[in-house]
Amino acid sequence: MIRTTVIANVAAVCALTALASPAMASDPTRANIAITVSNPGQILPGQSQAGGTYRLTARVPVACWVRPETTVAVVEGSAGAVVEACNNPGGFTVTASYRPLKTTERVQIVYDNRAMDLAKSGGQMLRQSSIAVIKRVNYRFQNVAIDEPLILSLTIQPI
Numbered sequence: 255m256i257r258t259t260v261i262a263n264v265a266a267v268c269a270l271t272a273l274a275s276p277a278m279a280s281d282p283t284r285a286n287i288a289i290t291v292s293n294p295g296q297i298l299p300g301q302s303q304a305g306g307t308y309r310l311t312a313r314v315p316v317a318c319w320v321r322p323e324t325t326v327a328v329v330e331g332s333a334g335a336v337v338e339a340c341n342n343p344g345g346f347t348v349t350a351s352y353r354p355l356k357t358t359e360r361v362q363i364v365y366d367n368r369a370m371d372l373a374k375s376g377g378q379m380l381r382q383s384s385i386a387v388i389k390r391v392n393y394r395f396q397n398v399a400i401d402e403p404l405i406l407s408l409t410i411q412p413i
Contacts, residue, residue, distance in 0.1 A: 314341065316340075316341060316342045316412050317339075317340070317341055318339065318340035318341070318342060318346055318410045318411070318412050319337075319339050319340075319410060320336055320337070320338050320339075320348055320408045320409065320410040321336060321337045321339075322334060322335075322336045322408060323335050323336065325405060326350075326393070326405065326406040326407075326408065327403070327404070327405050327406075328352075328361050328395050328398055328400060328403075328404040328405070328406065329395060329398065330395060330396065330397075330398040331394070331395065331396065332394065332395050333392065333393065333394035333395075334392070334393055334394075335390055335391060335392045335393065336348075336390070336391050336393065336408060337388070337389070337390050337391075338381070338383075338387065338388070338389050338390075338391055338410060339387070339388040339389075339410075340383070340386055340387065340410055340412055341386045342386055342412035342413065343385070343386050344384070344412065344413045345382065345383040345384040345385050345386070345412070345413045346382070346383055346410050346411060346412050346413055347379055347381070347382045347383075347410070347411050347413060348379070348380045348381045348382075348391075348408060348409070348410050349377060349378065349379050349380065349408070349409050349410075349411070350363075350372070350377070350378045350380055350406040350407065350408055351376060351377050351406070351407045351408075351409065352372070352376050352377075352404055352405065352406050352407065353376055353402075353404065354374060354375060354376040355372065355373075355374045355376070355400070355404075356401060357374070358399070358401065359374075359399055359400045359401060360372075360397060360398070360399050360400075361395060361397070361398050361399075361400060361404065362395070362396050362397040362398070363378075363380070363393055363394070363395055363396075364393060364394050364395075364396065365380040365381060365391065365393045366380075366381055366391045366392070366393070367392075368381070369396075371397075380393075380408070382413075384413075
């Protein structure tokens with residue numbers, strides 16, 4: 255009885271971990287899951303195990319990723335979407351990196367319905383979440399004035 259319960263719960267933890275990371279989806283053994291099963295009472299020979307209490311603890315590693323549907327190229331009026339995923343309970347930030355903008359260049363991005371001007375420095379925080387989430391986020395560019403092509407590279411970091 256104990257073995258069946260533990261195996262079922264291990265499979266559930268592996269399935270949840272696979273959702274957290276595509277690499278783990280194809281090989282759940284890469285999840286690096288530590289599982290502890292404990293029974294506070296000692297069972298003597300001849301006693302039934304049906305009434306025992308067991309605690310199952312699993313640790314799932316933090317996994318975060320951001321995936322654009324296509325290359326995030328800055329063009330007036332262009333739009334797209336990304337999938338943000340992070341299982342960190344404390345949340346995460348999504349940041350864009352790009353070449354520094356010239357003093358004459360400007361770009362406004364609307365990311366998750368929030369408009370902001372891209373910083374001249376070449377880096378801009380786009381979104382911060384205070385919870386774990388898997389979410390599709392839309393973006394679009396407007397008020398674009400650039401002299402050279404501009405591509406955004408998105409990164410996600412747990413908080």
